[in-house]
Amino acid sequence: MEKYYHITTYGCQMNVHESEKIAGILAGLGYHACESIDDADIVVFNTCCIRENAENHAYGNIGMLKKLKAKKKDMIVAVGGCLTQQIGKAETLHKKFPYVDIIFGTHNLNKLGELILKKQNNKKPVIEIEENEGSVCEEDKPLRTSYPNAWINITYGCNNFCSYCIVPYVRGRERSRRSEDIIAEAKSLIGDGYKEITLLGQNVNSYANGTDDISFPELLQRIADIEGKFRLRFMTSHPKDFSEELAKVIAANDKICNNVHLPVQSGSNAVLKAMNRRYTREDYLKKIEILKKYVPDCAVTTDLIVGFPGESEEDFEDTLSLVREVGFSSAFTFVYSKREGTVAARMENQIPEEVSKDRIMRLVELVNANTREQSLQFVGKTVEILCEDYDEKKNLYLGRSEHGRMAYFKSPTNVVGEFLNVRINSANGVSLLGDIVKD
Ligand code: SAH
Ligand code: SF4
Ligand code: F3S
Numbered sequence: 001m002e003k004y005y006h007i008t009t010y011g012c013q014m015n016v017h018e019s020e021k022i023a024g025i026l027a028g029l030g031y032h033a034c035e036s037i038d039d040a041d042i043v044v045f046n047t048c049c050i051r052e053n054a055e056n057h058a059y060g061n062i063g064m065l066k067k068l069k070a071k072k073k074d075m076i077v078a079v080g081g082c083l084t085q086q087i088g089k090a091e092t093l094h095k096k097f098p099y100v101d102i103i104f105g106t107h108n109l110n111k112l113g114e115l116i117l118k119k120q121n122n123k124k125p126v127i128e129i130e131e132n133e134g135s136v137c138e139e140d141k142p143l144r145t146s147y148p149n150a151w152i153n154i155t156y157g158c159n160n161f162c163s164y165c166i167v168p169y170v171r172g173r174e175r176s177r178r179s180e181d182i183i184a185e186a187k188s189l190i191g192d193g194y195k196e197i198t199l200l201g202q203n204v205n206s207y208a209n210g211t212d213d214i215s216f217p218e219l220l221q222r223i224a225d226i227e228g229k230f231r232l233r234f235m236t237s238h239p240k241d242f243s244e245e246l247a248k249v250i251a252a253n254d255k256i257c258n259n260v261h262l263p264v265q266s267g268s269n270a271v272l273k274a275m276n277r278r279y280t281r282e283d284y285l286k287k288i289e290i291l292k293k294y295v296p297d298c299a300v301t302t303d304l305i306v307g308f309p310g311e312s313e314e315d316f317e318d319t320l321s322l323v324r325e326v327g328f329s330s331a332f333t334f335v336y337s338k339r340e341g342t343v344a345a346r347m348e349n350q351i352p353e354e355v356s357k358d359r360i361m362r363l364v365e366l367v368n369a370n371t372r373e374q375s376l377q378f379v380g381k382t383v384e385i386l387c388e389d390y391d392e393k394k395n396l397y398l399g400r401s402e403h404g405r406m407a408y409f410k411s412p413t414n415v416v417g418e419f420l421n422v423r424i425n426s427a428n429g430v431s432l433l434g435d436i437v438k439d
Pocket of ligand 2: 158159160165168
């Protein structure tokens with residue numbers, strides 16, 4: 001009889017890629033993917049704890065599984081990811097959801113296969129969280145689900161300890177994979193027909209820091225040198241480590257997309273300092289200037305937080321003015337969420353919810369206006385789009401420009417994975433609508 005798995009993913013691209021690794025492990029044990037959780041023999045929740053709502057989302061879903069598990073006693077329920085890795089959380093989860101069979105963390109994801117076998121021979125739940133990040137798991141064989149894009153981890157963990165952020169606590173210290181392994185993986189993926197490689201790390205710019213391996217710009221260059229037509233992306237860049245050398249490498253290589261995600265978080269120097277970001281507003285603007293000097297049409301995207309402890313109305317207005325000044329192509333906006341164990345959680349002057357709500361609304365309005373304005377600039381132009389998917393509801397194909405703008409278009413045949421020239425006829429906020437241009 002066929003056995004099925006179902007994975008729910010809650011977090012960032014790294015979390016998404018780890019779900020592909022989990023899928024790889026489950027496929028190795030003979031499981032197949034299924035669409036509906038009701039059909040699964042094993043259900044995995046790959047959690048995130050970056051903000052309270054990510055955490056609550058997972059709790060809600062795990063809670064909803066209680067009834068199904070009561071009916072299907074042999075179904076295995078496993079919970080992993082960043083949430084379980086927080087100190088004491090595995091025990092809390094076990095108490096709250098005693099029907100969960102396996103709880104694992106971010107550092108022992110590659111042992112999931114063993115944990116499943118252990119559970120099958122054991123009545124009691126298997127709860128194993130590895131405190132020590134150990135070595136990186138290079139041996140995983142992900143079952144990729146994001147064609148034509150493929151994710152490649154280049155670093156794990158983070159050393160930056162931004163005062164609001166839980167990531168360094170649940171991902172451990174920064175460690176880099178060896179460049180030969182990364183380049184070999186990229187080569188093999190391109191050989192397999194992948195058309196876009198996205199390098200992943202919490203701070204890709206500090207790749208190989210403290211080792212004798214090549215620098216991040218050099219790594220990009222070597223991957224861009226691989227033969228074939230493909231796009232190369234990377235995230236996330238920390239502004240403090242963003243270098244002129246990197247801007248030059250982007251400029252010199254057509255394959256490296258003119259699209260950089262450079263999270264600024266705030267436009268106020270006082271807030272940036274309290275956030276422990278280790279750059280000022282002026283430093284950030286300087287980096288943007290350097291980037292634009294070499295790559296004038298580079299689309300810059302960012303992350304912004306409002307309501308950080310102590311953020312005054314003036315501080316917030318500094319964020320608004322920075323957003324106006326840089327003209328981000330798009331931005332992710334977040335309300336500060338208190339994370340237990342971080343430095344900011346102990347700060348006085350936590351901002352009342354209604355103040356944060358008002359600020360996020362004002363910020364989103366500005367960011368959206370910017371995005372709309374930038375989308376309009378594509379109208380009338382012919383843009384190269386890498387087709388990523390088909391939208392059944394809209395009956396349209398979709399893909400992105402190298403700048404990261406989403407475009408929708410019609411096609412009589414399946415063009416997923418193809419590079420197409422699309423003439424943009426209209427713009428609708430963040431996305432574009434156009435027609436394929438035949439050459
Ligand atoms: N390593 C990446 C970001 C990882 S988290 C970087 O430094 O850019 C992604 C984004 O989540 C962050 O950029 C930040 O804007 C947001 N974030 C992190 N912790 C948060 C918190 N406690 N509350 C609200 N947003 C947060
Ligand atoms: Fe979090 Fe800062 Fe590290 Fe990004 S760089 S993961 S925001 S601590
Ligand atoms: Fe990613 Fe969430 Fe962990 S954003 S690193 S899955 S806390």
